[in-house]
Amino acid sequence: GAVVSQHPSWVICKSGTSVKIECRSLDFQATTMFWYRQFPKQSLMLMATSNEGSKATYEQGVEKDKFLINHASLTLSTLTVTSAHPEDSSFYICSARPPGGLYNEQFFGPGTRLTVL
Amino acid sequence: LAKTTQPISMDSYEGQEVNITCSHNNIATNDYITWYQQFPSQGPRFIIQGYKTKVTNEVASLFIPADRKSSTLSLPRVSLSDTAVYYCLVAPTGRDDKIIFGKGTRLHILP
Numbered sequence: 024g025a026v027v028s029q030h031p032s033w034v035i036c037k038s039g040t041s042v043k044i045e046c047r048s049l050d051f052q053a054t055t056m057f058w059y060r061q062f063p064k065q066s067l068m069l070m071a072t073s074n075e076g077s078k079a080t081y082e083q084g085v086e087k088d089k090f091l092i093n094h095a096s097l098t099l100s101t102l103t104v105t106s107a108h109p110e111d112s113s114f115y116i117c118s119a120r121p122p123g124g125l126y127n128e129q130f131f132g133p134g135t136r137l138t139v140l
Numbered sequence: 141l142a143k144t145t146q147p148i149s150m151d152s153y154e155g156q157e158v159n160i161t162c163s164h165n166n167i168a169t170n171d172y173i174t175w176y177q178q179f180p181s182q183g184p185r186f187i188i189q190g191y192k193t194k195v196t197n198e199v200a201s202l203f204i205p206a207d208r209k210s211s212t213l214s215l216p217r218v219s220l221s222d223t224a225v226y227y228c229l230v231a232p233t234g235r236d237d238k239i240i241f242g243k244g245t246r247l248h249i250l251p
């Protein structure tokens with residue numbers, strides 16, 4: 024099956040700093056990738072759709088200036104949490120669907136655990 | 141997107157067959173039913189997808205009645221490693237690929 028990776032797998036930072044998370048599709052090209060956030064014992068919440076070569080589309084209530092998304096190539100999307108605060112501590116997960124794959128069959132990365140002190 | 145309702149949690153024992161039912165009363169004609177599995181601290185994994193009747197793969201079976209207003213994910217002979225959250229999704233194909241997750245069912249397998 025298709026593989027999506029994320030880096031780093033975990034990160035701890037101080038309040039006020041920015042953190043970049045990478046999402047890569049290893050064996051397929053993805054014009055669209057998705058970013059989710061998940062708090063403990065809760066479901067995944069879709070944050071934004073990352074579009075290769077164009078601006079990301081953010082879900083209602085997600086601050087686009089806070090969560091910067093860049094999809095500069097067909098295999099890489101990055102999420103930057105700017106001026107992180109403790110309430111941004113969460114599990115961030117990305118996903119993508121290979122071309123020609125089943126609709127609604129997304130391949131998810133392993134997630135990045137962000138802890139803001 | 142059609143709203144789905146699943147039990148919040150379920151317990152079962154190793155070796156048992158587990159059935160998780162999902163209700164989706166307002167499913168549309170072009171909607172497919174998809175199930176995902178998520179282990180703690182991991183991204184979700186696609187399990188199975190179907191439109192009607194029965195679909196089976198190496199992991200699970202999906203039963204969909206004729207009216208499609210519900211579906212049942214069946215896990216045969218579960219083991220401790222099947223402890224996870226299972227999400228039922230109902231969405232049309234050929235759209236923007238966006239997946240909106242519901243609350244899911246937290247399945248706990250006991251020894």
